[in-house]
Amino acid sequence: MKNEQRKGARSVKDIPKDIMKQLNKGEIESANLTEWLAADQKLLLENFLRQYNRKEYFDPILEGISSLKKQTVNTINETIGLGLFNEALKNNDEEFLSVIPGHTSDLVRCWGTYMVGRNKALSIKEKLNKIQPFASDKHFGVREICWMAVRTEMIENLEEVLFILSGWTAHKDEYIRRFASESTRPRGVWCTHIAKLKENPELGLVILEPMKSDMSKYVRDSVGNWLNDASKSSPEFVFKTCERWLQESPAKETEYIVKKALRTIQKK
Template identity: 60%
Template sequence: MSKLQRKGARRIADISIDCLESLNRGEIETANLVEWLAVDQRLLLEHMLQQNGRIHYLQPILLLLDQLQKPTINSINETIGRALFDLITQHGDHTFLTIISNHAADLVRCWAAYTVGDDKQLEIKELLLSIRPFAADRHFGVREISWMAIRNRIVLDLDRSITGLSLWTMEKDENLRRFASESTRPRGVWCKHIDRLKQEPSLALPILEPLKSDPSKYVRDSVGNWLNDASKSQPGFVRTLCHRWEEESDTKETKYIIRKALRTIAK
Protein backbone atom coordinates (compact mmCIF):
# COMPACT_ATOMS: atom_id res chain seq x y z
CA MET A 1 0.00 0.00 0.00
CA SER A 2 1.38 3.43 -0.93
CA LYS A 3 1.71 6.23 1.58
CA LEU A 4 -1.13 8.11 -0.10
CA GLN A 5 -3.46 5.12 0.31
CA ARG A 6 -2.91 4.60 3.99
CA LYS A 7 -5.85 5.20 6.32
CA GLY A 8 -3.85 7.03 8.97
CA ALA A 9 -3.59 6.48 12.69
CA ARG A 10 -6.52 6.92 15.06
CA ARG A 11 -4.35 8.59 17.68
CA ILE A 12 -1.32 10.85 17.39
CA ALA A 13 0.60 8.43 19.59
CA ASP A 14 0.04 5.69 17.00
CA ILE A 15 1.68 7.57 14.13
CA SER A 16 4.96 5.88 13.26
CA ILE A 17 8.18 7.84 13.63
CA ASP A 18 8.96 7.38 9.92
CA CYS A 19 5.52 8.66 8.91
CA LEU A 20 5.70 11.70 11.20
CA GLU A 21 9.17 12.57 9.92
CA SER A 22 7.93 12.35 6.32
CA LEU A 23 4.99 14.60 7.19
CA ASN A 24 7.22 17.16 8.86
CA ARG A 25 9.58 17.15 5.88
CA GLY A 26 6.65 17.77 3.54
CA GLU A 27 7.18 14.57 1.59
CA ILE A 28 3.64 13.21 1.94
CA GLU A 29 0.11 14.39 2.62
CA THR A 30 -1.72 13.81 5.87
CA ALA A 31 -4.14 10.89 5.63
CA ASN A 32 -6.68 12.09 8.18
CA LEU A 33 -7.41 14.76 10.78
CA VAL A 34 -5.23 13.03 13.39
CA GLU A 35 -2.17 13.33 11.18
CA TRP A 36 -3.17 16.88 10.21
CA LEU A 37 -3.14 17.86 13.87
CA ALA A 38 0.16 16.06 14.50
CA VAL A 39 2.27 17.94 11.96
CA ASP A 40 4.79 20.38 13.44
CA GLN A 41 4.13 23.35 11.15
CA ARG A 42 7.26 25.19 12.30
CA LEU A 43 9.42 22.22 11.38
CA LEU A 44 7.57 21.73 8.11
CA LEU A 45 8.06 25.41 7.30
CA GLU A 46 11.79 25.19 7.97
CA HIS A 47 12.20 22.12 5.76
CA MET A 48 10.11 23.62 2.96
CA LEU A 49 11.99 26.93 2.96
CA GLN A 50 15.36 25.17 3.13
CA GLN A 51 14.47 22.89 0.23
CA ASN A 52 13.44 25.85 -1.92
CA GLY A 53 16.27 28.24 -1.10
CA ARG A 54 14.16 30.63 0.98
CA ILE A 55 15.48 29.94 4.48
CA HIS A 56 15.80 33.73 4.97
CA TYR A 57 12.00 33.81 5.17
CA LEU A 58 12.00 31.65 8.30
CA GLN A 59 12.88 34.04 11.13
CA PRO A 60 10.34 36.77 10.26
CA ILE A 61 7.58 34.15 10.24
CA LEU A 62 8.74 32.52 13.47
CA LEU A 63 8.67 35.92 15.17
CA LEU A 64 5.01 36.31 14.20
CA LEU A 65 4.21 32.81 15.43
CA ASP A 66 5.83 33.58 18.77
CA GLN A 67 3.47 36.54 19.16
CA LEU A 68 0.31 34.44 18.84
CA GLN A 69 -1.67 34.52 22.09
CA LYS A 70 -3.54 31.32 21.24
CA PRO A 71 -1.40 29.25 18.86
CA THR A 72 -3.90 26.74 17.42
CA ILE A 73 -3.34 24.75 14.25
CA ASN A 74 -5.63 27.17 12.40
CA SER A 75 -4.06 30.35 13.75
CA ILE A 76 -0.57 29.01 12.96
CA ASN A 77 -1.71 28.01 9.49
CA GLU A 78 -3.20 31.42 8.80
CA THR A 79 -0.22 33.33 10.24
CA ILE A 80 2.24 31.43 8.06
CA GLY A 81 0.13 31.92 4.94
CA ARG A 82 -0.36 35.65 5.44
CA ALA A 83 3.31 36.13 6.35
CA LEU A 84 4.33 34.33 3.17
CA PHE A 85 2.13 36.71 1.19
CA ASP A 86 3.97 39.70 2.69
CA LEU A 87 7.36 38.16 2.00
CA ILE A 88 6.48 37.13 -1.54
CA THR A 89 5.19 40.65 -2.20
CA GLN A 90 8.22 42.35 -0.66
CA HIS A 91 10.68 40.24 -2.66
CA GLY A 92 8.65 40.11 -5.88
CA ASP A 93 8.93 36.33 -5.46
CA HIS A 94 5.72 35.29 -7.22
CA THR A 95 7.23 32.07 -8.54
CA PHE A 96 7.34 30.89 -4.94
CA LEU A 97 3.54 31.09 -4.73
CA THR A 98 3.37 28.65 -7.63
CA ILE A 99 5.77 26.34 -5.84
CA ILE A 100 3.82 26.22 -2.58
CA SER A 101 0.47 26.05 -4.40
CA ASN A 102 1.57 22.77 -5.98
CA HIS A 103 3.54 21.35 -3.05
CA ALA A 104 3.22 17.68 -2.12
CA ALA A 105 2.33 18.56 1.49
CA ASP A 106 -1.31 19.51 2.01
CA LEU A 107 -0.45 21.92 4.84
CA VAL A 108 1.88 23.85 2.55
CA ARG A 109 -0.97 24.16 0.05
CA CYS A 110 -3.11 25.44 2.95
CA TRP A 111 -0.55 28.20 3.51
CA ALA A 112 -0.77 29.01 -0.19
CA ALA A 113 -4.55 29.33 0.06
CA TYR A 114 -4.15 31.94 2.79
CA THR A 115 -1.49 33.66 0.68
CA VAL A 116 -3.93 33.95 -2.22
CA GLY A 117 -6.72 35.06 0.12
CA ASP A 118 -4.60 37.89 1.50
CA ASP A 119 -4.21 39.65 -1.84
CA LYS A 120 -6.28 42.82 -1.36
CA GLN A 121 -5.60 43.87 -4.95
CA LEU A 122 -7.95 41.18 -6.25
CA GLU A 123 -11.63 41.98 -6.77
CA ILE A 124 -14.00 39.29 -5.50
CA LYS A 125 -14.46 37.85 -9.03
CA GLU A 126 -10.68 37.51 -9.42
CA LEU A 127 -10.32 36.17 -5.90
CA LEU A 128 -12.86 33.42 -6.51
CA LEU A 129 -10.99 32.47 -9.67
CA SER A 130 -7.69 32.35 -7.78
CA ILE A 131 -9.05 30.23 -4.94
CA ARG A 132 -10.67 27.64 -7.25
CA PRO A 133 -7.68 25.24 -7.37
CA PHE A 134 -7.66 25.08 -3.58
CA ALA A 135 -11.45 24.69 -3.36
CA ALA A 136 -11.11 21.73 -5.73
CA ASP A 137 -8.00 20.27 -4.05
CA ARG A 138 -7.85 16.50 -3.56
CA HIS A 139 -7.20 16.97 0.17
CA PHE A 140 -9.94 17.71 2.72
CA GLY A 141 -7.73 20.07 4.73
CA VAL A 142 -6.90 22.32 1.80
CA ARG A 143 -10.57 22.49 0.81
CA GLU A 144 -11.58 23.56 4.32
CA ILE A 145 -8.85 26.18 4.56
CA SER A 146 -9.71 27.55 1.11
CA TRP A 147 -13.09 28.93 2.16
CA MET A 148 -11.76 30.17 5.48
CA ALA A 149 -9.00 32.02 3.62
CA ILE A 150 -11.50 34.24 1.78
CA ARG A 151 -14.45 34.19 4.18
CA ASN A 152 -13.86 37.78 5.32
CA ARG A 153 -13.71 38.98 1.73
CA ILE A 154 -16.97 37.19 0.97
CA VAL A 155 -18.61 38.95 3.90
CA LEU A 156 -17.35 42.37 2.81
CA ASP A 157 -18.66 41.89 -0.73
CA LEU A 158 -21.55 39.56 -0.02
CA ASP A 159 -23.88 40.38 -2.92
CA ARG A 160 -21.24 39.95 -5.61
CA SER A 161 -19.87 36.89 -3.83
CA ILE A 162 -23.27 35.20 -3.88
CA THR A 163 -23.66 36.06 -7.56
CA GLY A 164 -20.25 34.56 -8.36
CA LEU A 165 -20.68 31.49 -6.18
CA SER A 166 -24.13 30.76 -7.60
CA LEU A 167 -22.33 29.81 -10.83
CA TRP A 168 -20.25 27.29 -8.90
CA THR A 169 -23.42 25.35 -8.03
CA MET A 170 -23.49 24.22 -11.67
CA GLU A 171 -19.96 22.81 -11.63
CA LYS A 172 -19.37 19.09 -12.24
CA ASP A 173 -16.85 19.03 -9.39
CA GLU A 174 -18.71 18.39 -6.14
CA ASN A 175 -15.94 20.15 -4.21
CA LEU A 176 -16.68 23.42 -5.98
CA ARG A 177 -20.42 23.05 -5.44
CA ARG A 178 -19.80 22.35 -1.78
CA PHE A 179 -17.52 25.40 -1.50
CA ALA A 180 -20.36 27.67 -2.67
CA SER A 181 -22.53 26.50 0.22
CA GLU A 182 -19.91 26.03 2.93
CA SER A 183 -18.18 29.39 2.41
CA THR A 184 -21.44 31.28 2.96
CA ARG A 185 -22.88 29.41 5.94
CA PRO A 186 -24.49 31.99 8.28
CA ARG A 187 -22.80 30.60 11.38
CA GLY A 188 -20.09 28.41 9.91
CA VAL A 189 -17.40 26.48 11.74
CA TRP A 190 -14.21 27.99 13.22
CA CYS A 191 -15.12 31.39 11.79
CA LYS A 192 -17.10 34.58 12.39
CA HIS A 193 -20.80 34.54 11.67
CA ILE A 194 -22.30 36.35 8.69
CA ASP A 195 -24.85 38.51 10.48
CA ARG A 196 -26.56 39.62 7.29
CA LEU A 197 -27.29 36.03 6.27
CA LYS A 198 -28.41 35.17 9.78
CA GLN A 199 -31.09 37.84 9.44
CA GLU A 200 -31.71 37.57 5.66
CA PRO A 201 -30.98 33.97 4.63
CA SER A 202 -33.10 34.43 1.49
CA LEU A 203 -30.17 36.36 -0.01
CA ALA A 204 -28.40 33.04 -0.52
CA LEU A 205 -31.23 31.34 -2.43
CA PRO A 206 -29.29 31.64 -5.71
CA ILE A 207 -26.79 29.23 -4.09
CA LEU A 208 -29.19 27.02 -2.15
CA GLU A 209 -31.90 26.43 -4.76
CA PRO A 210 -29.69 24.67 -7.35
CA LEU A 211 -28.32 22.35 -4.64
CA LYS A 212 -31.63 21.23 -3.10
CA SER A 213 -31.33 17.76 -4.63
CA ASP A 214 -27.59 17.48 -5.16
CA PRO A 215 -26.34 13.95 -5.90
CA SER A 216 -23.31 14.37 -3.61
CA LYS A 217 -23.68 13.70 0.12
CA TYR A 218 -20.69 16.01 0.65
CA VAL A 219 -22.72 18.85 -0.82
CA ARG A 220 -26.03 17.83 0.79
CA ASP A 221 -24.45 17.85 4.25
CA SER A 222 -23.26 21.42 3.69
CA VAL A 223 -26.65 22.62 2.43
CA GLY A 224 -28.43 20.96 5.34
CA ASN A 225 -26.00 22.54 7.79
CA TRP A 226 -26.42 25.92 6.06
CA LEU A 227 -30.16 25.83 6.63
CA ASN A 228 -29.76 24.52 10.16
CA ASP A 229 -27.56 27.56 10.84
CA ALA A 230 -30.29 29.81 9.46
CA SER A 231 -33.00 28.07 11.50
CA LYS A 232 -31.44 29.37 14.72
CA SER A 233 -32.28 32.96 13.81
CA GLN A 234 -34.94 32.63 11.10
CA PRO A 235 -36.84 29.37 11.74
CA GLY A 236 -39.86 30.56 9.78
CA PHE A 237 -37.82 31.01 6.62
CA VAL A 238 -36.34 27.52 6.92
CA ARG A 239 -39.71 25.86 7.59
CA THR A 240 -41.28 27.59 4.60
CA LEU A 241 -38.39 26.77 2.28
CA CYS A 242 -38.28 23.13 3.34
CA HIS A 243 -42.04 22.81 2.88
CA ARG A 244 -41.76 24.21 -0.65
CA TRP A 245 -38.80 21.98 -1.50
CA GLU A 246 -40.73 18.98 -0.21
CA GLU A 247 -43.51 19.75 -2.68
CA GLU A 248 -41.25 20.63 -5.61
CA SER A 249 -38.60 17.92 -5.27
CA ASP A 250 -39.78 14.49 -4.17
CA THR A 251 -36.31 12.94 -4.08
CA LYS A 252 -34.40 11.14 -1.36
CA GLU A 253 -31.63 13.74 -1.72
CA THR A 254 -33.97 16.64 -0.93
CA LYS A 255 -35.52 14.73 1.95
CA TYR A 256 -32.04 14.17 3.38
CA ILE A 257 -31.29 17.90 3.25
CA ILE A 258 -34.63 18.77 4.85
CA ARG A 259 -34.00 16.41 7.78
CA LYS A 260 -30.64 18.04 8.46
CA ALA A 261 -32.06 21.52 8.00
CA LEU A 262 -34.86 21.01 10.52
CA ARG A 263 -32.93 19.12 13.18
CA THR A 264 -32.62 22.09 15.57
CA ILE A 265 -36.25 23.15 15.05
CA ALA A 266 -37.39 19.57 15.68
CA LYS A 267 -35.78 19.40 19.12
Protein backbone atom coordinates in the same frame (compact mmCIF):
# COMPACT_ATOMS: atom_id res chain seq x y z
CA MET B 1 -12.40 12.89 7.21
CA LYS B 2 -9.51 10.95 5.77
CA ASN B 3 -7.27 10.46 2.81
CA GLU B 4 -8.47 7.50 0.73
CA GLN B 5 -4.92 6.39 -0.16
CA ARG B 6 -3.65 5.71 3.37
CA LYS B 7 -5.36 5.17 6.69
CA GLY B 8 -4.12 7.42 9.45
CA ALA B 9 -3.63 6.70 13.14
CA ARG B 10 -6.51 7.38 15.51
CA SER B 11 -4.34 9.18 18.05
CA VAL B 12 -1.13 11.21 17.88
CA LYS B 13 0.82 8.65 19.93
CA ASP B 14 -0.02 5.97 17.36
CA ILE B 15 1.42 7.88 14.39
CA PRO B 16 4.53 5.95 13.24
CA LYS B 17 7.78 7.91 13.53
CA ASP B 18 8.58 7.54 9.85
CA ILE B 19 5.15 8.94 8.91
CA MET B 20 5.62 11.88 11.28
CA LYS B 21 9.02 12.56 9.77
CA GLN B 22 7.63 12.52 6.23
CA LEU B 23 4.77 14.83 7.23
CA ASN B 24 7.18 17.34 8.70
CA LYS B 25 9.40 17.16 5.64
CA GLY B 26 6.43 17.80 3.36
CA GLU B 27 6.94 14.51 1.55
CA ILE B 28 3.41 13.16 2.11
CA GLU B 29 -0.09 14.44 2.85
CA SER B 30 -1.83 13.96 6.18
CA ALA B 31 -4.21 11.01 5.97
CA ASN B 32 -6.74 12.25 8.52
CA LEU B 33 -7.47 15.04 10.99
CA THR B 34 -5.25 13.48 13.66
CA GLU B 35 -2.20 13.68 11.42
CA TRP B 36 -3.18 17.13 10.16
CA LEU B 37 -3.25 18.45 13.73
CA ALA B 38 -0.10 16.60 14.77
CA ALA B 39 2.21 17.95 12.07
CA ASP B 40 4.78 20.50 13.28
CA GLN B 41 4.18 23.44 10.97
CA LYS B 42 7.28 25.31 12.10
CA LEU B 43 9.48 22.32 11.33
CA LEU B 44 7.65 21.81 8.05
CA LEU B 45 8.24 25.46 7.17
CA GLU B 46 11.95 25.15 7.93
CA ASN B 47 12.26 22.05 5.76
CA PHE B 48 10.18 23.61 3.00
CA LEU B 49 12.31 26.76 2.86
CA ARG B 50 15.51 24.73 2.92
CA GLN B 51 14.20 22.64 0.02
CA TYR B 52 13.78 25.77 -2.11
CA ASN B 53 16.86 27.65 -0.83
CA ARG B 54 14.82 30.35 0.91
CA LYS B 55 16.16 29.89 4.46
CA GLU B 56 16.32 33.67 4.96
CA TYR B 57 12.52 33.77 5.03
CA PHE B 58 12.32 31.59 8.13
CA ASP B 59 13.22 33.97 11.00
CA PRO B 60 10.78 36.78 10.08
CA ILE B 61 7.92 34.26 9.78
CA LEU B 62 8.92 32.53 13.03
CA GLU B 63 8.84 35.92 14.73
CA GLY B 64 5.28 36.38 13.50
CA ILE B 65 4.29 33.00 14.95
CA SER B 66 5.94 33.82 18.28
CA SER B 67 3.98 37.07 18.55
CA LEU B 68 0.62 35.31 18.25
CA LYS B 69 -1.52 35.68 21.36
CA LYS B 70 -2.93 32.22 20.75
CA GLN B 71 -1.06 29.61 18.76
CA THR B 72 -3.44 27.13 17.15
CA VAL B 73 -3.19 25.09 13.97
CA ASN B 74 -5.29 27.68 12.16
CA THR B 75 -3.55 30.82 13.47
CA ILE B 76 -0.12 29.34 12.71
CA ASN B 77 -1.37 28.25 9.29
CA GLU B 78 -2.53 31.78 8.48
CA THR B 79 0.60 33.43 9.86
CA ILE B 80 2.89 31.23 7.79
CA GLY B 81 0.84 31.78 4.63
CA LEU B 82 0.83 35.54 5.09
CA GLY B 83 4.50 35.53 6.08
CA LEU B 84 5.56 33.62 2.98
CA PHE B 85 3.50 35.96 0.83
CA ASN B 86 5.05 39.08 2.39
CA GLU B 87 8.62 37.75 2.18
CA ALA B 88 8.16 36.80 -1.46
CA LEU B 89 6.72 40.22 -2.30
CA LYS B 90 9.53 41.96 -0.47
CA ASN B 91 12.07 40.02 -2.54
CA ASN B 92 10.21 40.11 -5.88
CA ASP B 93 10.06 36.34 -5.65
CA GLU B 94 6.84 35.42 -7.48
CA GLU B 95 8.52 32.32 -8.88
CA PHE B 96 8.70 30.88 -5.37
CA LEU B 97 4.99 31.45 -4.74
CA SER B 98 4.12 29.41 -7.83
CA VAL B 99 5.41 26.16 -6.28
CA ILE B 100 3.03 26.29 -3.32
CA PRO B 101 -0.40 25.43 -4.86
CA GLY B 102 0.94 22.20 -6.34
CA HIS B 103 3.11 21.10 -3.41
CA THR B 104 2.86 17.52 -2.13
CA SER B 105 2.12 18.64 1.43
CA ASP B 106 -1.51 19.54 2.10
CA LEU B 107 -0.40 21.94 4.83
CA VAL B 108 1.83 23.82 2.41
CA ARG B 109 -1.15 24.12 0.07
CA CYS B 110 -3.19 25.42 3.01
CA TRP B 111 -0.61 28.19 3.42
CA GLY B 112 -1.24 29.02 -0.23
CA THR B 113 -4.92 29.76 0.42
CA TYR B 114 -3.96 32.68 2.68
CA MET B 115 -1.72 34.08 -0.03
CA VAL B 116 -4.91 34.51 -2.00
CA GLY B 117 -7.16 35.55 0.86
CA ARG B 118 -4.79 38.18 2.26
CA ASN B 119 -3.69 39.65 -1.06
CA LYS B 120 -5.04 43.21 -0.88
CA ALA B 121 -4.31 43.78 -4.56
CA LEU B 122 -7.03 41.33 -5.59
CA SER B 123 -10.74 42.09 -5.93
CA ILE B 124 -13.20 39.63 -4.39
CA LYS B 125 -13.93 38.26 -7.88
CA GLU B 126 -10.21 37.68 -8.46
CA LYS B 127 -9.83 36.06 -5.04
CA LEU B 128 -12.65 33.63 -5.70
CA ASN B 129 -11.22 32.76 -9.12
CA LYS B 130 -7.82 32.06 -7.55
CA ILE B 131 -9.30 30.14 -4.61
CA GLN B 132 -11.34 27.81 -6.82
CA PRO B 133 -8.44 25.38 -7.48
CA PHE B 134 -7.98 25.07 -3.72
CA ALA B 135 -11.75 24.49 -3.35
CA SER B 136 -11.40 21.48 -5.65
CA ASP B 137 -8.31 20.12 -3.88
CA LYS B 138 -8.43 16.38 -3.19
CA HIS B 139 -7.46 16.95 0.45
CA PHE B 140 -10.11 17.80 3.05
CA GLY B 141 -7.82 20.19 4.94
CA VAL B 142 -7.15 22.41 1.95
CA ARG B 143 -10.86 22.48 1.06
CA GLU B 144 -11.79 23.63 4.57
CA ILE B 145 -9.04 26.20 4.98
CA CYS B 146 -9.59 27.79 1.57
CA TRP B 147 -13.03 29.17 2.40
CA MET B 148 -11.84 30.39 5.80
CA ALA B 149 -9.06 32.29 4.02
CA VAL B 150 -11.53 34.39 2.02
CA ARG B 151 -14.58 34.48 4.31
CA THR B 152 -13.93 37.96 5.76
CA GLU B 153 -13.81 39.49 2.28
CA MET B 154 -16.84 37.43 1.26
CA ILE B 155 -18.87 38.90 4.11
CA GLU B 156 -17.81 42.42 3.13
CA ASN B 157 -18.90 41.82 -0.48
CA LEU B 158 -21.80 39.48 0.16
CA GLU B 159 -24.14 40.40 -2.71
CA GLU B 160 -21.39 40.11 -5.33
CA VAL B 161 -20.17 36.87 -3.77
CA LEU B 162 -23.62 35.27 -3.84
CA PHE B 163 -23.97 36.22 -7.50
CA ILE B 164 -20.57 34.73 -8.38
CA LEU B 165 -21.09 31.55 -6.35
CA SER B 166 -24.54 30.99 -7.84
CA GLY B 167 -22.63 30.12 -11.00
CA TRP B 168 -20.55 27.54 -9.11
CA THR B 169 -23.63 25.54 -8.13
CA ALA B 170 -23.79 23.96 -11.59
CA HIS B 171 -20.11 23.03 -11.68
CA LYS B 172 -19.36 19.38 -12.49
CA ASP B 173 -16.97 19.20 -9.51
CA GLU B 174 -18.87 18.41 -6.31
CA TYR B 175 -16.13 20.06 -4.25
CA ILE B 176 -16.67 23.38 -6.01
CA ARG B 177 -20.45 23.14 -5.64
CA ARG B 178 -19.96 22.39 -1.98
CA PHE B 179 -17.73 25.47 -1.55
CA ALA B 180 -20.65 27.65 -2.66
CA SER B 181 -22.79 26.58 0.28
CA GLU B 182 -20.16 25.80 2.91
CA SER B 183 -18.35 29.14 2.56
CA THR B 184 -21.58 31.09 3.03
CA ARG B 185 -23.09 29.20 5.96
CA PRO B 186 -24.71 31.79 8.26
CA ARG B 187 -23.15 30.21 11.35
CA GLY B 188 -20.12 28.46 9.89
CA VAL B 189 -17.93 26.41 12.21
CA TRP B 190 -14.79 28.10 13.67
CA CYS B 191 -15.44 31.36 11.82
CA THR B 192 -17.27 34.68 11.91
CA HIS B 193 -21.04 34.46 11.49
CA ILE B 194 -22.70 36.23 8.56
CA ALA B 195 -25.22 38.57 10.19
CA LYS B 196 -26.98 39.44 6.90
CA LEU B 197 -27.71 35.77 6.19
CA LYS B 198 -28.83 35.11 9.76
CA GLU B 199 -31.31 37.99 9.47
CA ASN B 200 -32.24 37.46 5.79
CA PRO B 201 -31.47 33.83 4.87
CA GLU B 202 -33.60 34.13 1.73
CA LEU B 203 -30.59 35.89 0.16
CA GLY B 204 -28.88 32.50 0.12
CA LEU B 205 -31.56 30.82 -1.99
CA VAL B 206 -29.70 31.81 -5.14
CA ILE B 207 -27.11 29.24 -4.05
CA LEU B 208 -29.28 26.70 -2.28
CA GLU B 209 -32.11 26.27 -4.79
CA PRO B 210 -29.98 24.74 -7.58
CA MET B 211 -28.60 22.16 -5.13
CA LYS B 212 -31.78 21.14 -3.33
CA SER B 213 -31.56 17.62 -4.79
CA ASP B 214 -27.83 17.41 -5.51
CA MET B 215 -26.54 13.91 -6.27
CA SER B 216 -23.48 14.36 -4.04
CA LYS B 217 -23.84 13.57 -0.33
CA TYR B 218 -20.93 15.94 0.33
CA VAL B 219 -22.97 18.78 -1.17
CA ARG B 220 -26.25 17.69 0.44
CA ASP B 221 -24.65 17.69 3.90
CA SER B 222 -23.49 21.26 3.37
CA VAL B 223 -26.85 22.50 2.07
CA GLY B 224 -28.62 20.83 4.98
CA ASN B 225 -26.19 22.38 7.46
CA TRP B 226 -26.64 25.81 5.83
CA LEU B 227 -30.39 25.65 6.41
CA ASN B 228 -29.93 24.25 9.91
CA ASP B 229 -27.74 27.28 10.69
CA ALA B 230 -30.47 29.56 9.38
CA SER B 231 -33.16 27.75 11.39
CA LYS B 232 -31.64 29.02 14.64
CA SER B 233 -32.65 32.60 13.82
CA SER B 234 -35.25 32.14 11.06
CA PRO B 235 -37.07 28.85 11.74
CA GLU B 236 -40.20 29.78 9.78
CA PHE B 237 -38.19 30.55 6.64
CA VAL B 238 -36.40 27.19 6.83
CA PHE B 239 -39.58 25.25 7.51
CA LYS B 240 -41.42 26.83 4.57
CA THR B 241 -38.44 26.36 2.26
CA CYS B 242 -38.18 22.68 3.15
CA GLU B 243 -41.92 22.20 2.73
CA ARG B 244 -41.79 23.79 -0.73
CA TRP B 245 -38.73 21.78 -1.78
CA LEU B 246 -40.45 18.51 -0.89
CA GLN B 247 -43.39 19.49 -3.11
CA GLU B 248 -41.24 20.68 -6.01
CA SER B 249 -38.63 17.92 -5.83
CA PRO B 250 -39.96 14.81 -4.03
CA ALA B 251 -36.67 12.91 -4.36
CA LYS B 252 -34.69 11.01 -1.72
CA GLU B 253 -31.85 13.53 -2.11
CA THR B 254 -34.17 16.40 -1.19
CA GLU B 255 -35.60 14.43 1.72
CA TYR B 256 -32.06 13.90 3.02
CA ILE B 257 -31.34 17.65 2.95
CA VAL B 258 -34.66 18.50 4.59
CA LYS B 259 -34.07 16.04 7.44
CA LYS B 260 -30.69 17.61 8.11
CA ALA B 261 -32.08 21.14 7.79
CA LEU B 262 -34.89 20.61 10.30
CA ARG B 263 -32.97 18.80 13.02
CA THR B 264 -32.71 21.83 15.34
CA ILE B 265 -36.35 22.87 14.78
CA GLN B 266 -37.58 19.36 15.53
CA LYS B 267 -35.69 19.23 18.82
CA LYS B 268 -37.73 22.14 20.19
